[in-house]
Amino acid sequence: MDKKNKLSILIVSDTHEEIDNLNKLLEECEKNSYKPDYIFLLGDIVTIPQGEQDNENKYENYYKIINQTLQILEKISPNVIYIPGNHDPKTLFDNDNKIKFGNSSINLHKKKYELNNNLLLIGIGGSITNLISNEKEYYKYEYNINNVEWRGYPYIDNNENPNFEKCEELFKKDLDIIFNYIKDNNKQIILISHNGPFNSSTSNCFEKGKCFYAGSLILDKFVCESKNRILTVLHGHTHTGTGVSTLYNINIFNPGPMKNGHYGKIDLVLKDDKWGLKNITKLRF
Numbered sequence: 001m002d003k004k005n006k007l008s009i010l011i012v013s014d015t016h017e018e019i020d021n022l023n024k025l026l027e028e029c030e031k032n033s034y035k036p037d038y039i040f041l042l043g044d045i046v047t048i049p050q051g052e053q054d055n056e057n058k059y060e061n062y063y064k065i066i067n068q069t070l071q072i073l074e075k076i077s078p079n080v081i082y083i084p085g086n087h088d089p090k091t092l093f094d095n096d097n098k099i100k101f102g103n104s105s106i107n108l109h110k111k112k113y114e115l116n117n118n119l120l121l122i123g124i125g126g127s128i129t130n131l132i133s134n135e136k137e138y139y140k141y142e143y144n145i146n147n148v149e150w151r152g153y154p155y156i157d158n159n160e161n162p163n164f165e166k167c168e169e170l171f172k173k174d175l176d177i178i179f180n181y182i183k184d185n186n187k188q189i190i191l192i193s194h195n196g197p198f199n200s201s202t203s204n205c206f207e208k209g210k211c212f213y214a215g216s217l218i219l220d221k222f223v224c225e226s227k228n229r230i231l232t233v234l235h236g237h238t239h240t241g242t243g244v245s246t247l248y249n250i251n252i253f254n255p256g257p258m259k260n261g262h263y264g265k266i267d268l269v270l271k272d273d274k275w276g277l278k279n280i281t282k283l284r285f
């Protein structure tokens, strides 16, 4: 555990196998002598097509890329904390972490990590299913497979005909596990999640001339219920609705995809025993 009163964290997401961009990021950090205390990697390290995440026969090459990704980031800071995305292999969601990736990186899916005195990091990977629609109330509509834009992984109830509410129920089961970590203490919290909250513009996706809402309502509820303790929610998944938004006065940050050269930084300061968010910076090369 770190005893510092300042923390600088590099935020990277949706790398999607773009090793060249990770090397560029390493160069950029070296050029600016930027040595973050931590790196948070928010999932979609590889790009397994929808429905193939469980196909272990194809894992060998994906494992190579995941290791390469983490090892490049570990050169920037050995303290890499990551969560899997919906395009990552099933093994990254195994809570016993039988297979270790990178050298010093930590998989935080459904886990907690003491960042510092009084500051707890909790993580949840994966995503729920989303429809494509211009209607924000779409989740109340009858599901039709033709309207499913993104199938969630691993939070999907039925591959043939997924249902938003049932996907949310599955997501809630795992979120309840991390809620338990914060129940018996008053520590401040940072949540890292691949999927963003529903009513945050950072979860909106603009594709095929339409906007669709790729967030989770269960996450909104979590932010509302814990708003006195959450410092920030950091997420990835949506490549277009990036940047900072606020939900119940909490900063929600999606740095955007490293696949396209997007990344971010946050700076935290400890004052009178309370952590504060000093800066959120969205960057791009």
Ligand SMILES: [Zn+2]
Binding pocket: 044, 085, 086, 087, 127, 194, 236, 237, 238
């Ligand atoms: Zn994703």
